[in-house]
Amino acid sequence: MLEIKGLKVKLEEEDKQILKGVDLSIAAGSVHAIMGPNGSGKSTLSYVLSGKDGYEVTGGSATLDGVDLLDMEPEDRAAAGLFLAFQYPVEIPGVGNMTFLRTAVNAQRKARGQDEMSAGEFLKVVREKAKALQIDADMLKRPVNVGFSGGEKKRNEILQMAMLEPKMCVLDETDSGLDVDAMKLVSEGVNALRDAGRSFLVITHYQRLLDHIKPDFVHIMADGRIVKTGGPELALEVENNGYSDILTEVA
Amino acid sequence: MVMQDRKLALTEDRLAKIPRPADGADWVTQARAAAMDRVIAMGLPNKRDEYWKFTDPATLVQADAPEANTLKPSEPPIFDEIDRLKVVFVDGVFDADSSDDLALAGLEIARLVDAMATDDHWAKDLYGVLEKNGQTPVHRPLAALNTAFATDGLAIRVTGKAAKPISLIYHYNSTHSDAILHHCIKIEEGAELTVLETGPAAARFNKVMEVDISEGGTFHHVRAQGRDHERRAVTAIFARMQANSALKSFTLTVNGVLTRNECVIDIQGDDVSAHVAGAAVGDGADFHHDDTVFVTHDALNGESRQVFKKVLRNGATGVFQGKILVKAGAQKTDGYQISQALLLDDDSEFLAKPELEIYADDVACSHGSTTGAIDEDALFYLRSRGVPAQTANDLLVLAFLAEALDEIADETLAAALLDRLEGWLARRSS
Numbered sequence: 001m002l003e004i005k006g007l008k009v010k011l012e013e014e015d016k017q018i019l020k021g022v023d024l025s026i027a028a029g030s031v032h033a034i035m036g037p038n039g040s041g042k043s044t045l046s047y048v049l050s051g052k053d054g055y056e057v058t059g060g061s062a063t064l065d066g067v068d069l070l071d072m073e074p075e076d077r078a079a080a081g082l083f084l085a086f087q088y089p090v091e092i093p094g095v096g097n098m099t100f101l102r103t104a105v106n107a108q109r110k111a112r113g114q115d116e117m118s119a120g121e122f123l124k125v126v127r128e129k130a131k132a133l134q135i136d137a138d139m140l141k142r143p144v145n146v147g148f149s150g151g152e153k154k155r156n157e158i159l160q161m162a163m164l165e166p167k168m169c170v171l172d173e174t175d176s177g178l179d180v181d182a183m184k185l186v187s188e189g190v191n192a193l194r195d196a197g198r199s200f201l202v203i204t205h206y207q208r209l210l211d212h213i214k215p216d217f218v219h220i221m222a223d224g225r226i227v228k229t230g231g232p233e234l235a236l237e238v239e240n241n242g243y244s245d246i247l248t249e250v251a
Numbered sequence: 252m253v254m255q256d257r258k259l260a261l262t263e264d265r266l267a268k269i270p271r272p273a274d275g276a277d278w279v280t281q282a283r284a285a286a287m288d289r290v291i292a293m294g295l296p297n298k299r300d301e302y303w304k305f306t307d308p309a310t311l312v313q314a315d316a317p318e319a320n321t322l323k324p325s326e327p328p329i330f331d332e333i334d335r336l337k338v339v340f341v342d343g344v345f346d347a348d349s350s351d352d353l354a355l356a357g358l359e360i361a362r363l364v365d366a367m368a369t370d371d372h373w374a375k376d377l378y379g380v381l382e383k384n385g386q387t388p389v390h391r392p393l394a395a396l397n398t399a400f401a402t403d404g405l406a407i408r409v410t411g412k413a414a415k416p417i418s419l420i421y422h423y424n425s426t427h428s429d430a431i432l433h434h435c436i437k438i439e440e441g442a443e444l445t446v447l448e449t450g451p452a453a454a455r456f457n458k459v460m461e462v463d464i465s466e467g468g469t470f471h472h473v474r475a476q477g478r479d480h481e482r483r484a485v486t487a488i489f490a491r492m493q494a495n496s497a498l499k500s501f502t503l504t505v506n507g508v509l510t511r512n513e514c515v516i517d518i519q520g521d522d523v524s525a526h527v528a529g530a531a532v533g534d535g536a537d538f539h540h541d542d543t544v545f546v547t548h549d550a551l552n553g554e555s556r557q558v559f560k561k562v563l564r565n566g567a568t569g570v571f572q573g574k575i576l577v578k579a580g581a582q583k584t585d586g587y588q589i590s591q592a593l594l595l596d597d598d599s600e601f602l603a604k605p606e607l608e609i610y611a612d613d614v615a616c617s618h619g620s621t622t623g624a625i626d627e628d629a630l631f632y633l634r635s636r637g638v639p640a641q642t643a644n645d646l647l648v649l650a651f652l653a654e655a656l657d658e659i660a661d662e663t664l665a666a667a668l669l670d671r672l673e674g675w676l677a678r679r680s681s
């Protein structure tokens with residue numbers, strides 16, 4: 001599904017190399033987790049995959065089902081099935097959450113040559129998915145993420161993911177700032193989407209989330225590289241001993 | 252002194268070129284003569300005047316109206332579906348054939364020229380009176396010029412709740428039309444009126460609207476200035492408000508080379524609510540839009556709001572000059588003012604002069620002015636959800652303007668204006 005080979009990325013404005021050759025291969029239907037110290041480049045990887053400005057790819061490639069992602073506009077990557085749940089979801093005053101969702105859903109359908117969803121159908125689907133995430137009518141009406149608590153923002157990300165039904169979902173610290181109940185809601189939301197044709201890349205610091213969303217593989221990222229890959233037990237090791245053991249081991 | 256002499260000479264020269272209006276009743280002759288004296292005493296504006304520093308009035312003052320080609324509208328007229336009393340002016344002249352009968356339950360309405368022919372018309376106590384009051388402390392000579400020369404317009408006296416909105420529709424045919432219109436509106440106690448104004452009016456348009464709102468009266472005003480690119484307009488609303496009265500005015504401006512909209516509100520009674528708002532969108536170096544507002548609180552517990560938003564691109568210029576004056580004794584005044592510009596490129600410019608002048612100690616007044624660009628993070632967020640760049644951009648522009656549109660009480664009218672803004676954006680998307 002997602003193939004990242006030798007990906008090197010620097011900041012556009014500064015001479016600062018952030019990703020120093022990332023290799024990652026994610027098969028359809030699988031769940032990969034990336035853990036790693038702050039500043040190791042996890043969010044940068046997610047931004048570069050989704051097409052944020054400010055980064056320059058200096059080497060390597062990233063493809064989604066064989067299609068070169070790095071050459072595409074952000075909206076085309078989304079239409080191709082890539083989704084990023086932001087570490088810091090953006091507030092958009094003046095744009096209603098519902099309008100935002102409908103515009104996004106219909107834009108993607110249009111890009112894929114499908115008919116737009118009727119207003120009635122859209123409302124029905126949105127209500128159902130929002131309910132599962134305990135997102136009330138008021139949150140749907142309010143401007144996107146404005147005045148939302150940290151947990152509400154993260155649940156709103158999962159709602160967008162559920163509405164857009166992407167095939168490659170990247171979740172950047174979706175668990176940070178969540179209490180136990182919210183964590184459960186979010187995990188259930190993610191698990192409801194798990195399916196043979198859909199893959200996940202879950203960036204997290206905590207084993208907690210991985211208790212709910214069971215990963216097939218766990219990668220440790222440090223200083224712009226994936227330095228170690230293993231099974232779910234690797235996450236437990238991090239939980240118990242922190243990163244330092246692993247980092248000395250690979251150094 | 253030399254400068255003042257030059258200003259006077261220019262003013263006299265300019266005034267001599269305007270055709271003298273036909274004689275009316277005595278009160279008209281007196282009002283015109285007094286207005287003429289005011290213009291000469293003040294002189295016509297130039298770029299050195301304090302409130303014309305950001306907007307060059309030269310083309311508004313010069314003898315002939317610069318040419319302005321008319322635009323063939325690609326969309327049906329705005330407010331088409333709304334039940335309203337239509338009053339049409341073409342090149343600044345009332346067009347009876349295109350207008351509805353001047354009759355409506357809840358009010359009396361007459362052409363200004365007919366009112367002016369009547370010796371004892373109620374309009375004699377209003378015509379030029381609020382305009383004159385509005386000349387202090389800031390001069391508005393083009394409004395005095397209007398009073399000195401206007402012949403057409405409407406005189407509306409509202410005694411109950413007007414059965415439907417009065418819709419003033421302005422067209423122009425002549426590419427050099429130089430139109431002056433003057434409306435006098437008197438809202439009697441507890442009466443209520445909505446006035447809609449649409450269209451470009453003239454190659455060069457000078458309009459004054461005097462609105463006298465008695466106790467408990469309500470005046471709603473929603474305006475969409477024509478989107479003809481080359482038109483020029485200087486307009487002024489002078490409102491006088493008595494106790495418990497309410498005013499709400501909203502203006503949408505799309506295109507036009509030069510627009511100066513002044514609004515002068517004089518709050519004389521207690522517990523008044525006065526809201527003025529506007530949204531302006533301009534594309535190109537020849538777009539210049541100026542909102543100049545002056546709200547005077549001279550009574551207790553008054554609430555005023557100014558909300559102005561502008562979206563500017565390709566070298567367009569926006570100006571906001573807004574003042575809240577709270578006189579001594581006007582306690583419990585709640586005055587709010589915000590002006591914001593969204594610049595879609597580095598070539599465009601927003602010039603703002605927000606002012607507060609307060610002589611009472613128990614008031615809550617605030618003002619703010621911001622200039623910004625499209626929020627790149629929001630843009631990326633939208634695009635990452637599959638929204639194409641142009642659509643995302645338009646969505647953010649409309650979001651920016653939403654706060655101003657929210658000032659319109661009537662949802663149908665607000666939706667009609669939103670539709671025009673979407674049209675403006677759509678015409679610029681490719």
Ligand SMILES: Nc1ncnc2c1ncn2[C@@H]1O[C@H](COP(=O)(O)OP(=O)(O)O)[C@@H](O)[C@H]1O
Binds near residue numbers: 011037038039042043
């Ligand atoms: N736009 C940016 N400007 C400046 N520094 C950046 C930018 N994006 C990332 N960095 C730097 O790159 C490094 C990796 O950051 P990030 O990808 O956010 O790490 P992580 O998500 O793993 O905590 C950090 O040192 C961070 O400061």
Ligand SMILES: [Mg+2]
Binds near residue numbers: 042043044087172173
């Ligand atoms: Mg991060």
